[in-house]
Amino acid sequence: MDKKVKVGLVGVGGMGGCHFQNYENVKDAELVAVCDVRDDVARKKVGDKNIRIYSSLEKMLKNEKLDMIDICTPSYLHKDMTLKLINDYHVLCEKPMTLNAKDAKKISDAARASKKNFMVAHVVRFMTPYEVLKKEIESKELGKLIRLDMKRISAMPRWSWNNWMMDEKLSGGVTTDLSIHDLDFVQSVLGMPDKIDAYRYVKEENDTILTTMIYGETLVTCEGTWYNYSVPFQAEFIAVFQNGCVKLDNGVLYVNGEEYKKVEPVTEEVDLGINVGNDDGYFKEIQYFVDCIVSGKQPGRVTPESSARSVLLADMVKKKAKLVSKK
Numbered sequence: 001m002d003k004k005v006k007v008g009l010v011g012v013g014g015m016g017g018c019h020f021q022n023y024e025n026v027k028d029a030e031l032v033a034v035c036d037v038r039d040d041v042a043r044k045k046v047g048d049k050n051i052r053i054y055s056s057l058e059k060m061l062k063n064e065k066l067d068m069i070d071i072c073t074p075s076y077l078h079k080d081m082t083l084k085l086i087n088d089y090h091v092l093c094e095k096p097m098t099l100n101a102k103d104a105k106k107i108s109d110a111a112r113a114s115k116k117n118f119m120v121a122h123v124v125r126f127m128t129p130y131e132v133l134k135k136e137i138e139s140k141e142l143g144k145l146i147r148l149d150m151k152r153i154s155a156m157p158r159w160s161w162n163n164w165m166m167d168e169k170l171s172g173g174v175t176t177d178l179s180i181h182d183l184d185f186v187q188s189v190l191g192m193p194d195k196i197d198a199y200r201y202v203k204e205e206n207d208t209i210l211t212t213m214i215y216g217e218t219l220v221t222c223e224g225t226w227y228n229y230s231v232p233f234q235a236e237f238i239a240v241f242q243n244g245c246v247k248l249d250n251g252v253l254y255v256n257g258e259e260y261k262k263v264e265p266v267t268e269e270v271d272l273g274i275n276v277g278n279d280d281g282y283f284k285e286i287q288y289f290v291d292c293i294v295s296g297k298q299p300g301r302v303t304p305e306s307s308a309r310s311v312l313l314a315d316m317v318k319k320k321a322k323l324v325s326k327k
């Protein structure tokens with residue numbers, strides 16, 4: 001491909017805004033159009049840039065010649081939008097792929113049958129600390145992984161359009177919306193667990209899912225929490241190996257106690273209003289997807305099957321989860 005990949009972005013709310021600002025640095029791609037049902041939000045985001053604005057996906061598709069669509073709409077829209085686009089456009093879709101395993105399988109099958117590329121934007125797989133952790137687990141340089149404890153904490157997400165994120169039927173709740181980041185990472189590196197246990201604690205609008213997973217002799221835990229007060233977003237992990245430790249603590253990565261090189265954000269620090277940190281992963285995932293299109297390769301770092309497995313894992317966790325809080 002000798003021309004730039006022409007991109008249309010659907011949904012320019014919190015995460016769409018984050019993708020939007022990253023396109024400025026992505027090579028070989030040009031964001032030519034955005035669409036959002038909220039005209040004012042789209043106009044504010046686009047400002048005086050030469051990017052066309054539409055009020056619906058249909059209007060954008062009718063008026064533009066696009067190569068790639070980036071879906072950043074609420075999660076309950078991912079399935080229908082993806083299935084509509086998948087045979088005619090390269091599709092990058094925000095996580096979660098969709099809200100249940102049955103629909104995820106439908107998308108994964110359709111993506112595999114299509115000649116176009118499809119990838120779920122599982123950004124954690126592209127964040128440097130997690131790339132380092134994956135490398136350490138797979139290389140076994142520190143010996144076998146004994147324990148992995150992952151945590152993801154946010155304020156209750158009250159900032160979404162029409163408050164869709166607070167409705168578990170629309171967002172999948174704390175498991176499928178938030179904890180899926182870590183469940184997906186674990187699943188992508190270690191596969192499906194031998195055994196799962198989970199606890200859900202919901203009290204005074206604080207919502208926690210705590211998952212324990214057994215892989216042979218390795219114990220993995222993932223906590224996802226939405227707190228009912230204003231906490232800054234926090235993601236951390238500690239991985240204990242036979243001969244060492246990798247730890248992400250307050251944004252700093254340590255390998256055997258030594259600080260790993262600091263990762264500089266790719267874009268300017270901007271408050272996106274969705275309580276997520278600025279991270280190189282957002283740029284890297286988009287650049288990777290564009291590079292795959294340009295080189296005619298399928299995005300092997302996040303396959304449709306693997307994303308569907310993460311939705312399945314989230315479903316299994318929800319099914320297993322014992323509600324331990326009392327009303």
Ligand SMILES: NC(=O)c1ccc[n+]([C@@H]2O[C@H](COP(=O)([O-])OP(=O)(O)OC[C@H]3O[C@@H](n4cnc5c(N)ncnc54)[C@H](O)[C@@H]3O)[C@@H](O)[C@H]2O)c1
Nearest residue numbers: 011012013014015016036037038072073075094095160161
């Ligand atoms: N990767 C991450 O770190 C991360 C973080 C937050 C959210 N997300 C995901 O990103 C997606 C969007 O979440 P968000 O926080 O940006 O939500 P949001 O509510 O802030 O933004 C959604 C946007 O979609 C628009 N929209 C709604 N229906 C539409 C339609 N039919 N056509 C076009 N636009 C439409 C809304 O007006 C809104 O601007 C979700 O799937 C969410 O899970 C990912």
